[in-house]
Amino acid sequence: MTKMFSSNLLRRICCRSLPSLLGTIVVLWFCSSQVLVAMAAAGTKVGYLPRVIQEQPLPFELETGYIGVGESEDIQLFYYFVKSESNPSDDPIVVWVSGGPGCSSFFAMTQEIGPLIMDLPKNVSVLPTFSLNPYSWTKVASFVYLDLPVGTGFSYAKSAKNYTSDTLEASNHGAEFIRKWLIDYPEYQSNSFYVGGDSYSGTLIPMFAQAISNGNDAMLKPAINFKGYLLGNGVTHFSEHDYTYQFALGYGLISEEFAEKSYDDCIRNPDKKPFFTKCQLDMVQFLMLTFVNNAAYILDTSCLAKNGAEDVISGKAFVPTKRFNGVNANIFNRYLLCRSDLIAAQYVNVESVQEALHVKKGSIDHWEQCRGDLPYNNNVRDSMQYHANLSTKGYRSLIYNGDRDLFIPSLSAEAWTKSLNYSIIDDWRPWFVNNQIVGYTRTFSNNMTYAKIKGSGHLAPSVTPLQCFAMFKRWISYEKL
Template sequence: MLFANLLRRRSSSSLPLLLGTVVVLWFCSSHHVTATGSKVEYLPGVQPEGPLPFELETGYIGVGESEDIQLFYYFVKSESNPSIDPIVLWISGGPGCSSFVAMTEELGPLLFDLPKNNWSLPTLSLNPFSWTKVASFIFLELPVRTGFSYVKSSKQYRVNDVETSYQAAEFIRKWLEDHFQYQSNSFYVGGDSYSGITVPMVVQAISDGIDARFKPLINLKGYLIGNGVTIQADNNFDDTFQTARGFSLLSIEQYKSAVACKGKDCLDELGRLTTGEHYYWPNVVGEENDAKRFRGYNVHAFDRHLIFKAALIASQWMNHDNVLEALHVRKGCGEKWAKCRIPLHYERTVHDTRPYHANLSTKGYRSLIYSGNADLYVTSLSTERWTKSLNYSIIEDWRPWLINNRIAGYTRTFSNNMTYAKILGSDHIAPTITPADCFIMFKRWISHEQL
């Protein structure tokens, strides 16, 4: 998703497809639309069977002119003390990847199990390292057409980075109007991958609304970004090749050839490194390892093949009629759920978000920027470089951060309330590969503790 050029498909069959879309959307728009969410007490396939052991709400909130854009969300209450715990608005990357993925593959309360076969409904188990144990999360399907978010009208709708950020800010104001009991809770915005672009822009849009005294006032405290894109550079993969060399994926001769590549040759080399037998999978050490991801819990072992099958497994579950009904998805609205929407009518208009980080720093917002050290897509080297390039003084210089006397990674803290954390043995996306370490990292940071 980060490096592919997505071309809009054109074919002779586009006319009947368009007419079909108009009919579906007319049927959908004829229904009464409300902004309130619905409680989800049971989800098919969740193990153990029975009522969910956490509180889940789903719903739509309309934004934009005539509320034409309907944004779908999953709200998971904190399993600790939701009345006072922080709330995190989470936006997955892509752009166009569903935040349900974060809820079931990364940091949320559920994890898909290894399928027993290809025809039965996939099952899910509880994630013992869910970040919702210490904070409430709103997993938002953004931008429009992501997941179950849709446009009410039949017109082709194209959005960009700036429009999307202000739609997210409008969403959260309306959500807090409906959920007034949470207006005093500390509020954060989080995301990963391409949302390294989206998150600081959304925080800026929310901050602008606070300055304009838009109601309700949001108790904005900061943001967090994992393995996030910050500078969108074309065909500049020097850090990727340096990381690959550091993990012995390239010989010295191959490394020299790679750094000298130009244009398509660089993309070919990147493809070789990130697919098939050459792809590097970090060997996680310590409390968790490849053989058994979690000990003492009825969840699947960490299986490399599962990650490659994740989109198919999730799609099979999400598009089942019983699941759609349980999640209160509107019939006839939008499109069939997909892990990442391709093609997506989206214009990338901001190519460097460092000015956003600098501006937010002047307002005193906290930030956590974290990276897996084995990430070949958005390398920890590039993240270290841009955080340092903001030129804030270092309050706490480079040091290891520990879990049970084991080095989990390295960190430094800047005078602008920004913390950078590198996670050893992790990748893109970090909580998928090292869930225990990432949970402890988040728990410490959100609680204002030292990593």
């Protein structure tokens, strides 16, 4: 693996360098078969996108491209590179991977933390438009929005359309991607690098970070100036559901009597029958009781609950309210939450959009915001060991959670960050934006900061963009929340 990786790096380095007079013939011979590949791998500027900001040239710098990884660079990973709006030559660079697995980071770029936000459509029959996001994280850092693992978004395998990947392989692909990206963009080799993601990426990102660290320890070139990672409402281990009953009880979604019965049936005296145990029946009842709540944001109604689906389909869920309003700046809307995958696919699958993004024709059949049939083996069920190992190396980390998320309750994140048993150097306290309390935070001696965001959901930056931007800006600048 290391030998193959080094060989691929050498090809890219030699093809991107001016050969000296001595050895010109040798270098040209070695590089000749790779010239077209290297040229194709470098990012291409995107000057404008259809239906974005009244068809005007983009007011931010966007490049897209593919990087080949794996054996013979068979895996082609697609990325969107948005340069920092402040000082891209010095600002940190974050490689962001959306969750799923199988969700394209186009979502993060246009509906969450990127420079664009999807406008609320007037009806479902027209393509969406996009406006500038005043709370884009690219105002203080450059972002590489990466479609990972292979099969996600526009990333594909040349040898097989349904290439099966797994979590370990995806993390290694990500680390290889960054090193090759730095060869294509040598001007950023001294910038600080971070990796980040949310939801399912809570499992992948710590492994991704570990793969980067391992590469640096092995002295792979170019070295990555790696500083740390950040996770939002991330899946860390598959016992998060242990906290859902406590969360649901705390917010009044279930009764105290039902919570006590479930604890008795599932923990104190579990039924050993092979089918339909009391615990399983309790879980069914729990789902029925909480079904009406949107699990990603319990302050809203489920997309499939009574009237919810009808309102979304008919467009009645669209409420033309102001999106940004002081400290409670909120772009959340049920219509977008329930239909954004279909709306985004309607837009991205337009030929002119793919041409503007420089997508290789024929590389994929149909783009999906979140691919449900991704050939992927989720072979890591617990990422705690990676957090523990990264902590020993002193990397920075930001773990944040919206406190209205039933999928990944903030209680779980608070428990596992504390379970690493590092001393607390800044104990539990509120943090503020515009002199208003927006959450609680604590910082540990292993450079890990935990932040709870009040009134936010599973995709916190989409629900509370101002608060999350303030959080990210302070953390990436080494400031206290």
